[in-house]
Amino acid sequence: MKLYNKIFVGLVLGTVVGAGVNAAGLGDGPAWTEGVLPVLNFVGRAFVRLITMIVIPLVVASLMLGVASLGDIRTLTVAEYRASSRWMRFCYRFYRSMPVMLGLGPICQFVFKHRLPVGMPWKWRRAWRSVAINNLALCALIALVGSTLGWTVFLAVHAPVVAIAGALGVWLFYVQHCYEHGYWERGPRWDARRAALEGSSFYDLTPVLRWITCNIGYHHIHHLSARIPNYHLRAAHEALPLAGVRRFDLRGSLACARMKLWDEGLGRMVDFPRRMAHSMSRA
Numbered sequence: 181m182k183l184y185n186k187i188f189v190g191l192v193l194g195t196v197v198g199a200g201v202n203a204a205g206l207g208d209g210p211a212w213t214e215g216v217l218p219v220l221n222f223v224g225r226a227f228v229r230l231i232t233m234i235v236i237p238l239v240v241a242s243l244m245l246g247v248a249s250l251g252d253i254r255t256l257t258v259a260e261y262r263a264s265s266r267w268m269r270f271c272y273r274f275y276r277s278m279p280v281m282l283g284l285g286p287i288c289q290f291v292f293k294h295r296l297p298v299g300m301p302w303k304w305r306r307a308w309r310s311v312a313i314n315n316l317a318l319c320a321l322i323a324l325v326g327s328t329l330g331w332t333v334f335l336a337v338h339a340p341v342v343a344i345a346g347a348l349g350v351w352l353f354y355v356q357h358c359y360e361h362g363y364w365e366r367g368p369r370w371d372a373r374r375a376a377l378e379g380s381s382f383y384d385l386t387p388v389l390r391w392i393t394c395n396i397g398y399h400h401i402h403h404l405s406a407r408i409p410n411y412h413l414r415a416a417h418e419a420l421p422l423a424g425v426r427r428f429d430l431r432g433s434l435a436c437a438r439m440k441l442w443d444e445g446l447g448r449m450v451d452f453p454r455r456m457a458h459s460m461s462r463a
Contacts, residue, residue, distance in 0.1 A: 286346025
């Protein structure tokens with residue numbers, strides 16, 4: 181039986197049993213008030229608290245995965261960076277800084293850009309209508325929750341969840357594409373299989389984090405074949421003899437934060453060298 185059918189049957193049976201108890205006059209009897217009712221109260225409260233307990237992890241996980249699937253992070257080559265003006269170098273360094281990448285970026289993306297997608301063509305009326313309806317529903321929901329719980333409580337809970345989930349989502353995507361020995365090629369030299377296996381890392385997370393992130397750490401398998409569902413990504417990784425895949429654990433992934441530019445001569449990503457910073461200050 182499907183889950184939604186089970187839920188429907190449960191609702192119907194609960195309504196029928198409750199109506200039957202009241203119709204039979206058993207609702208005020210000692211057997212009901214002292215025996216059955218305390219058990220039902222305990223089970224009901226435990227169920228509601230369990231649902232409340234998993235709401236925030238579910239929201240965090242969904243936002244993380246949403247941010248992680250946004251798209252590419254702009255990356256310049258060393259030559260492009262050196263050829264840029266002083267102002268463009270400053271903008272790029274600001275954009276690729278971790279406070280912006282993990283802090284301001286996700287907030288601007290979800291709170292502003294997704295709510296007003298100005299880059300989307302006006303002729304896509306159905307898409308604009310969908311965004312407008314979604315915005316109205318969000319405004320109504322926020323007003324209802326904020327007025328019910330109080331705006332201080334609402335912001336104290338919701339704002340950290342959005343900020344933390346957004347930062348974690350960007351970090352997941354960042355680690356899986358911005359690491360030292362990646363794969364970057366131009367034009368006809370680009371190879372899809374090498375891009376999937378060498379240009380996407382294997383983020384070897386703990387079992388709990390794998391479950392929360394829906395196996396997003398097996399990102400190289402997703403790029404190799406996007407039709408493999410997330411619950412089969414690990415099995416595919418273990419079954420295929422894949423050479424060239426870069427593996428990172430939580431500790432090893434921290435080094436990826438220093439990778440800012442692609443050096444075409446060395447064939448790897450590098451940090452902003454000091455000589456570049458000095459040349460920028462003299463430009």
